[in-house]
Amino acid sequence: MSCSVVVLISGSGSNLQALIDQSLQGDLDIDIKAVISNKASAYGLERASNADIATHALDHKQFESREAFDQALMTLIDQYQPKLVILAGFMRILTENFTRHYEGRMLNIHPSLLPKYKGLNTHQRAIDAGETEHGVSVHFVTSELDAGSVVLQASAEISSDETADSLAKKVHSLEHIIYPLSVKWFSLGRLTLQEGKALLDGKPLPLSGVRYTTELNDH
16 A cells, blocks of 8 residues: 655755656655645646646745644645655744654655754855765654754765855755655655654664665665
């Protein structure tokens, strides 16, 4: 039975498209029940519609508080009874009540090698710090921003003439590889969260999760 999923977005939805594509190709056994955006103009909603996936726009500006928006969002998500909630460029800081409700069944992707560079502008910050590599991390979501247990990371070399834009493109291509793979592990029951720690095949993962190699695609 396919793993039921709800995806939250705020923008173009390129990671959503990667999930849709792999699902259609049979590489990923998930059933995307709905795509929800806090912005009605998000192109990702069109991607979802093109794939015959239910879409919803829930404008956070129409709510008097962050708590009120998150409560409405939870109510909407729970109508679909997903096993997994996927944050794919969802640009909202979530309340503790929301993250606790989906603890152990909500994943996010962040453009840095966590725990380095939480928050925004990660590419420029990595360049400014003189890093030789940068990357992306998939992690479970907790109430602390970008601090949940890391599942999988992929890295790219920072060249001497790197710009934030060129580095972003490198990292973006890696996102479309490791996010579907992480979701696949979860859908197969291989990836779990216990007592705040990510486990793969019942074994605790290191602080930085698994580092991606092409061989992982076969396992």
